[in-house]
Amino acid sequence: MSTKDPAVARAPTITAVRYRSGMAHLAAAVNLVTSDGPAGRAGFTASAVTSVTDDPATLLVCAKRKGAATPRIVANGVLCVNVLAAEHRELSALFGSSTQGGEDRFEGAGWSRLMTGSPALHGAVAVFDCRIANVLDIGTHSVLFCEVLDVVEEPERTPLMYFRRAYRVIE
């Protein structure tokens, strides 16, 4: 699995500043990751969401380990990935802020519930209702591996994208 080249094996990783500058060129959809359960309601904005496998139906979410929301979401063991639409820029900013309160941020939108009880956003491009199957900590972040129990699709909606540090839409 690991490189046999000792120079590559020992090379330092690039700095956080260079890494973030490079990653700004990887366009991504913007999502709200939400949860409710014994540890309380919580949510945050995430662009690091990706498909893992369709068997068993599994996606992953990368979450800041020390974020206010992450410990509660992990403790609840369930979450929704709400794929944001173009009109959700303000909601994205609200859930991306670390200073604005936890519960209050849910007042800016309409929500329902699917199987897990996690908040499912009205007007999302898609909603994935998930059970957290596994958590892997890497550096500052946790990777949440999530099994998908239900999905809602809105095939007419235009998704909100983030690219080169700005919101965009897809043609």
Add this chain to the structure above:
Amino acid sequence: MSTKDPAVARAPTITAVRYRSGMAHLAAAVNLVTSDGPAGRAGFTASAVTSVTDDPATLLVCAKRKGAATPRIVANGVLCVNVLAAEHRELSALFGSSTQGGEDRFEGAGWSRLMTGSPALHGAVAVFDCRIANVLDIGTHSVLFCEVLDVVEEPERTPLMYFRRAYRVIE
């Protein structure tokens, strides 16, 4: 970490068909994942690439475990993530095909090498040159956790996107 609700804990995941239908609404950048080393040159098209953490600079790639390219890339222990530009649709299709040959597909484009020796695509939106730090198998796929040793950025290029089963560009 796991849900306390026994109905949620026992619920089946959605079918592969429903999962893929839902995932079609999660727009993503298109990338070529390439590698060279003792196990030979290999590459495949991937939209499941995401940032993990900037400390240490780490991204992840989800790869079909039984794909022709994946075992060679894992054995080499190194890879490049080449973020494709709008003009790379044919290259994306070539590297996404499981029937067209391994080595031949590299003849359709220009390449250079950074630190790891993996093929770095000329004209990419960005290239991340990586050492594979860890591999996690989940269902049909392997998640490759990759430490980033070098990055090249092309801030003028328009990225190629995939959304609702079609190539798109970002506005």
